[in-house]
Amino acid sequence: MDPTRVDIFALPAVEIELSRLSSASSPRTSGEDPEHVETLLSAEGELPPILVHRPTMQVLDGLHRLKVARVRGDTKILARLVDATESDAFVLAVEANIRHGLPLSLADRKRAAVQIIGTHPQWSDRRVASATGISAGTVADLRRRAGEDGTEARIGRDGRVRPSDGSERRRLAAELIRSDPGLSLRQVAKQVGISPETVRDVRGRLERGESPTPDGTRRLPAKPHPLRLSEPDFGRAVDQDRLALLERLKSDPALRLNEVGRILLRMLTMHSMDGQEWERILQGVPPHLHGVIAGFARDHARVWAEFADHLESRATELAAG
Template sequence: MRDWVRRGDESPVEKVPLGSIRDSHSPRKAKLNEYHAGVLAQSPLPLPPIVIHRSSMRVIDGVHRLRATGLRGEDTIAATFFDGSDAEAFALAVHLNVTHGLPLTLSERKAAAQKIVEQHPHWSDRSIGLIAGVSNKTVGKLRGCATGEVAQLGPRLGRDGRARPVNPLAGRRRAAEFLSSNPRASLREIARSAGVSVTTARDVRRRIDDGESPLPDALVKSSRRRENPPVGFGEITAAETTMPPVVRGPDLLQRLRNDPSVRSSERGRTLLRLLSTVVVAISACNEFAEAVPNHCSGTIAEIARKNARAWQDIADKFDTA
C-alpha cells in the first residue's frame, strides 16, 4: 500500500475531461455528499488532484472534488492515474478515504474491510485493519464470516511484505511430506514447496533425521492451549492439535528409531523419514475429511484403499523375509 501511494505521489498530474470519468471505487454507502461538494466548490483554492483507475476510468479518490469541479463549471480536472486490478483499486480507495477527506463511518469501514478480506484473503489482519481504519481483531471476526477453510489455512502477507503461515503445524507437515518424496532436496526447495521459512525446513529435516516427529511438543501443546482463538487467526482444529502416533510414547515406529542399526545408515534414516511422513500425511488427510466435496469422496476412498493394499503387500513381503 505504501508503494502504491508513493507511486501515485510520483505520477505526473494530467488534465482529464470530466466526461471521460466514470463511477467511483468509493467505499461509502452514499458516494456523494452534496453539501461537502458545495463547500469545496466555493473554496478559492485549487483542489488537489484526484486519483483515477486507468483501466476503468473510475475515481479511486476525489469524488467530492470531481463534483466540486463540475459545480465550478470547469470541463477538466487535475488527476493522477493508478495502474492495477479492480481489487487493488478498491483497497487503495479505502486507504485514501480513511486517511483524509470526509471521514468514513464505522459501518463503512467494516464493510470495506470485509470486502478486502474477500478479495485479498492472504493479507494479514493487521495490514487490512490499517488500510480500512479498524482493529485487527475486527478484521479477524470479519474474516471468519468472509472466507472459507482453504483461505484460513494459507499463509498471510504481513505489513513488511513477508508471507507467514497461519498454521505452523500444517506447514511443518507439508515440509515433512515433501521430504519423504524428495529426501535430497535443498532447504530452500523444502521451504518454497511447504510455504515455511528455511529455518523451519532445517529443523524439520533435523528432527526427521534424528528419528523425531517434525512437530515439536511445545508447538503442539501451545496449539492445544488456544481454546478460544479469535476467529480468522488460523484456528487450530481438534484434529490439528491431536498428536500423531509418532510422538505417543514407545510405539512400533519409535522402536525402529531407537535401533542403532537402522539409524546408523543412510538407507535406514531414509526409511525412517518415509515412515514418519506417512503417519504425518495420514493425520493431515484426516483433517480435511469433512471438507472434501461429496462427489470426490468415492475417488479419495478408492485411493486410500489402493494404498492400503500396497501397504499390505509390503507387510507380506517383510513377514516372509
Template sequence: MTECVSTKPSRASKSLDPHIESVSVASLIAADSPRLAGENVEHANMLAQSETKFPPIIVHRSSMTIIDGIHRLRAAMLQGQDEVDVKYFDGSEKDAFVLAVESNVQHGLPLTLSDRTAAAGRIVKSYPEWSDRAIAAATGLAAKTVAAIRRRPATGEVSQLHMRIGRDGKARPVNSAEGRRLASTLLAENPDASLREVAQAAGVSPGTVRDVRQRLRRNEDPVPPRQRRAELNAAQKARAAKGGSTAAIGGLDQKRATQALMRDPQLRMSEEGRLLLRLFATSIVNKRQQQRLIEWIPRRWRSIITELSYSRSRDWYQFAKQLEACEERADDEQVLEAVG
C-alpha cells in the first residue's frame, strides 16, 4: 500500500512550545498511544543501551500525558534517570493525538499499518471536515485509503458536511459539482465579478471558475459530462443501498431539478430557454396525479393514450441521448484543445 508521509509542519505542531524543561519521570503519564500493541520492550532496551542523547519528549501540558517519546522515557528509566527533558504541547486532546500519530510516522519506531489505519479512523471521527489528503499526510497512508476508511460503517460521517479542509488550511467542497453549480449561479447574478471573488464564495479554485465561465459562454452545463455521470452513479448507488426511491428518476429529484432550471437566468431570459422550461413543466406528473388520471381516463382512449405516452417517452429518450452525445463531443474537444 502506498505511503505518503508529509514533510510539511502540521497544524497540531503549531501549539508546541519550543522551550525545553526537565521534569520528573514520575510526573509523566503513558496513555492514549496510537500503538495498538502498546510499548515495545525490545525497542526500549535497545535505546537504553545507546549512548546517544535523546531528543526531548513531547508532553501534553494540561494532562502530562506523553504524546511522543514513550520508548525514550522507558530507556531513561532503565538508565536510572529521575528526570527527562520535555517540550510541552498546549493544544486539545484531539490535536495531541494527531501530533502523536504524525510524530511516530515521521521518526522512531514505525507505526504498523494497523496502527495507522486505526488512527486514521479516529481522526476522521474527530475531524470529519479534514480532507482525505490532510488525514493521509498525518497518518502516512494514501488518500484513497483514508477515503475507504471514511466510507466504513464503523467510521461513518459525523454529519453531512459540504466542505472539507485541506492540508493548506483552505476549505473546499466535498462535491466539486455543487461548487461548479454555485459558481455558475454567482456568475449569472454578478457577471462582472472576478474569478477570485466567485472562487472564494463558491469554495472552488479560480481555474474552476474560469472553466465554468467558458462553459456558460458556450451554453454548456457548468459540470463536465464525466463528473455528472459519476455523480449520477453515486446517487443511484446510494439510493439502491437504501432500498430504492420512487421520488427520483435517473438519480435526479424531478421537482428539485426543475426548480433549479426555473431559477437559471440564462434559461428564463431566452426564447429557447423558456421553451425548454415549458416542455419540462408540462411533462412532470407526480404519482398522485398519475393515479388520478389512470382512474379517470375513459376506457375507449386508454390504448391510444398508452401509445402516445410511449411515443413521448421515446422522443424524450432520443432527445436525451443526442444531448448527451453533443456534450461529450464538446468536452472531448475541450480536452484536446487543452492538451494541444
C-alpha cells in the first residue's frame, strides 16, 4: 500500500513524551506562529493528536500543538504514529499542513513541491500539486527549473502509471489544436496520451506564438490563425443560446436557493458580456497596466479551465457509476 495514501485519522492515538519528539524537518520553515500558539492556548477542550513519524519521531503535523504543550509544562502529548520512509513522511507532513490549522505559506508549499519532485520524480504534476496545494502548472515550472522533466512515466493521483509528456506528443497535441480549436482539453489529451494540464500548456504556448515543447526556442509563424487573432474579436464570447440558458439557470432552485449557487450565477453573469462590452473594457485598460491585467486574465482563464475539467470528470464518473 502507498504510505502517502494512509488514513491518518484512522491511526490510534497514544501518549508520547515530549522529550522524544523533534520538529527539525518540518515543511514550515518559519517555525511557530506566536499568534496561532496564543489562539490554541486559549482554546477550550483537548487539542487533536499530533502526527509523528515513528522511525525518526519527527513531528509531521502539530508543530503549534507541540509548542502549546511545552508552554503549558506538559511532559506528554497525544500523537498518531505513522510508519513510512522519510520521503513519504515528508509528503504526509505537507498534506496535513495544507488541509487544516494554519496553512503553509506559498513559499513553503513551493519548496515542498521541489523536494517532492526530487524524491518522487515518477509522480505526475497533478499528484505533486494535490500534495502541496499549488497548481499543476506551477509544479511543471518547478520541475523544469529543477531539470527533472525527463521521467519516462509518472504516477497520477489515482495511482495509475502514465507516460510523461514527450516532445512528440506535445507536437501531436499542437497539430490537433491547430486543426480543430474547438476540441476540449480532455479530448486532445485522450487522443494524444498526455494529461489535460499538458494540453493546456501546449495551447497557451501556441496562443503566445511559442513552440509547443518547453525546450523549443523557435517561435511559430506570426500569421493569423484561429488561436491567435490579429485583431480583437469578442463576438463569440457569448451567444444568444447561451444567454438563454443562463436565464434558465437563474431560475433553477438548485442554484438560486443556496449561497454557493448564487455565487456561481453571479460569476457566470459577470463573464457573459457581449463583444462590445468586452471591447469597451479592453480599450479602458491603462497602457501601463496592460501586462499586469493580462497576467490576471490568463491566470483566471486557467482557473476556469481547470474548474471545467473537474466538472467534466465528475460528470463522467457519475455517468459511469
